[in-house]
Each structure stands twice: as C-alpha cells, then as structure tokens.
Amino acid sequence: MPEITVDFRAPPPSPVASGRRSTVTNDDVLTEFLEASLRVPDLVLPDKIFPKQRHLHAPPEVDFVALCFHRDRALRDVVSDSLAGIGCFQLLNHGIPPQLMEEAAEAAAGVFRVPPARRAAATRSPEKPWGFEEYHAGEEEKEEGSEEFVWCNDDDFKSKMAGIWSTGYPNFSEKMEKVMSRIEMVAMKMLPVILKNGITDTEFVGGNTCCVYKHRRDNSDRWANSLKYDVIRMLIRGTDYSHSLCFHVCNASSQFHLYSKKSWLSFCPHQGALIVTAGDQTQILSGGQYKQVIGRPIFKGDKEESISMAFLYSTQNTNKYNFQTSMGTRTISLAHQLILALILTLVYHLIIFAYKKLH
Numbered sequence: 001m002p003e004i005t006v007d008f009r010a011p012p013p014s015p016v017a018s019g020r021r022s023t024v025t026n027d028d029v030l031t032e033f034l035e036a037s038l039r040v041p042d043l044v045l046p047d048k049i050f051p052k053q054r055h056l057h058a059p060p061e062v063d064f065v066a067l068c069f070h071r072d073r074a075l076r077d078v079v080s081d082s083l084a085g086i087g088c089f090q091l092l093n094h095g096i097p098p099q100l101m102e103e104a105a106e107a108a109a110g111v112f113r114v115p116p117a118r119r120a121a122a123t124r125s126p127e128k129p130w131g132f133e134e135y136h137a138g139e140e141e142k143e144e145g146s147e148e149f150v151w152c153n154d155d156d157f158k159s160k161m162a163g164i165w166s167t168g169y170p171n172f173s174e175k176m177e178k179v180m181s182r183i184e185m186v187a188m189k190m191l192p193v194i195l196k197n198g199i200t201d202t203e204f205v206g207g208n209t210c211c212v213y214k215h216r217r218d219n220s221d222r223w224a225n226s227l228k229y230d231v232i233r234m235l236i237r238g239t240d241y242s243h244s245l246c247f248h249v250c251n252a253s254s255q256f257h258l259y260s261k262k263s264w265l266s267f268c269p270h271q272g273a274l275i276v277t278a279g280d281q282t283q284i285l286s287g288g289q290y291k292q293v294i295g296r297p298i299f300k301g302d303k304e305e306s307i308s309m310a311f312l313y314s315t316q317n318t319n320k321y322n323f324q325t326s327m328g329t330r331t332i333s334l335a336h337q338l339i340l341a342l343i344l345t346l347v348y349h350l351i352i353f354a355y356k357k358l359h
Helices: 027-038 064-068 073-085 098-113 139-144 155-164 169-194 221-237 280-285 334-358
Strands: 061-063 088-092 147-152 202-216 245-249 255-259 264-267 274-278 294-298 305-317
Touching: 061 064, 061 073, 064 073, 064 169, 073 088, 073 169, 098 147, 098 169, 098 202, 098 245, 098 305, 147 169, 155 169, 169 202, 169 245, 169 274, 169 305, 202 294, 245 294, 274 294, 280 305
Parallel strands: 061 088
Antiparallel strands: 088 274, 147 202, 202 305, 245 274, 245 305, 255 264, 255 294
16 A cells, blocks of 8 residues: 555644743733832831820819808719719828828838748639739839739638748738728719719628739839830739729829820829729729720839839629629529429320320
C-alpha cells in the first residue's frame, strides 16, 4: 500500500505581551490602589487614645443633717443632679470624728509592712477576694506604684491575718470596724433619700468591705506611668465588688480622680469631707439615672507615703434585682418535691389510661 503522509501542524503560539504594561486603561489608578492596600497602616498606640484629664469645679458639698434629717428638697435635687452628671458628691457634717479616721489610717499603714513572703497565705483570689493584691508587674514598678489591701469583717479572714500579723492586726481590725459601723449608719440614712423612685422591696444590708490603698509620693515620671496603668486597669476591670455607694476617706489628698468608661475627671476635695461615689447597684436601682464611677485620691507633697480607704456599702433587692457576683446553687424544698412527684404520678396514670382506651 502506498504510504500516506499526514501533515500535523502545531497550533500557532499564544500571543506574548510585548511589554509589562497592563492592558487596563486606568493602570495608574489600579497601581495606586494596590500600593495603598499593601501599605502597613500607622498603628494608634494606647498612649494616643488615653483619655485626657479634665479638671472640674469641686462636686457639691452636701450637709448630711440637712439632707437626711431636715429632708431639704433642694439639697436632694442637688445630690440627684450630681450623681446623674458625674456620679459623685462631697458629704460634710457626717458626724464621724476625724480622729477616728486618722487612727484607722495609721493602723492600716502597718499592714503594708508585712513581708512579701508572709503575704502568700492572705493573697486575693477569685475564691477569696480579701487580703493582699497579687502583683504581676516587676518589682521595680511595684516599688513606685501604690499597693492595695482589701479588709473584710470575716472571722476566718481575721484568724488568718492574726497569724500573719499578730502584733498589729487586732488593733487595725478594731479601728476598721468602728469606722465601718459609723459609715453604715450614714449610708442607711442616705440611701432612702437618694433612691426616690418608689422601690419598696430593697433591703439595706450594709457592708463589711474596705479597700485600703497605700500611695507613694509622685516625685518621678514612673508615678505618671503607674497612674496611667491604674486608669486603664480600672477602666477594663471596673471594681471587683458590687456595691451601691462607696465612701472615700482621703484626708490631706490634693486631688480626687473620677474614672468612667467615657471620662476622667479630677477636682480638689474639701478637707474632712467624705467623698461619695455611686456604684453599680445604685445605677441599676435608679433605672440608669445615676452614673457609676470609680474614685481614687491623689497625694502630692513632702510625705513619702499616704493611706486612703474606700468603704463599700451594699444593698440587696429581694424581688427584681440580683447583685451577687456569682450564682449560687439553687435547692428545691421538700414540699415542692412532693408536689412534683404527685404531678408526675398523675400524668403517668393519665397516659396509661389513654393508651388502653386507644387499644
């Protein structure tokens, strides 16, 4: 057979671009867009968004006797407006002797002299939120910043602290109990006047917690950095203890700072006044009218160390509100268990009866 030859021709090659220029008509716009998209954005560091400190005129000075015993309506409106605006006011003529508060502060200074090695047994934890604060910063920052100790009127805590600080804790605890009892009397008179929205099922249970702070003299830039750290920490964590009112004992402080998630305010407090700030419970009970804030005094001067105390007063509503930080275990009474058993038995017999009727 004659040989048949087949002519296989390869397909023509694909066109090759003669240059690197894109066929897109608006190549300059595309190039600019890609360059802008791939560029690393400028980071906004925390120090650039840190809230600026704003100075304000001192909150109103409220006479305790006129407010709670004379029931001065105009003064009550002043307190209400101040709590709604900045969450704070200053209380005068409260009847607590300045000497008693000074003695409590002097006794509290001794708790910070307990060696760090002995503080481990009374360090705060989620299970036991009393005692010394646990530090995560370096020792250098700790030396320049403030220290915190949470006192609680609890028998187990008393015995533990007595074993750690046997020489001074009984006297310190006695002074704190005296101041706490006097502040509870003041709070029990004030809360019914402040909470004027018709709440009738609120039980004023008092409080047994006090946050004690040791402040160091602000003689370096590290103090400013420590203050900024404390502000950010408080804005993130808020307060660890639910409360309605907080009474700040901070004589000789040069400034008082109010922190909230929207502002940072400062003012010069009145000598001898109790600084009263609203807590989360007051904000809830007022329907959001009053503003929850966190307060902290600032000490400036020649004194190397200063002590301030913040007494927390709590309320408890038995019907609508629940202020507990953790849910407890709910139990069912024996009577309710019997009723539930009878209902289940009746339902069982009804199901059996219906089944027999159908079959």
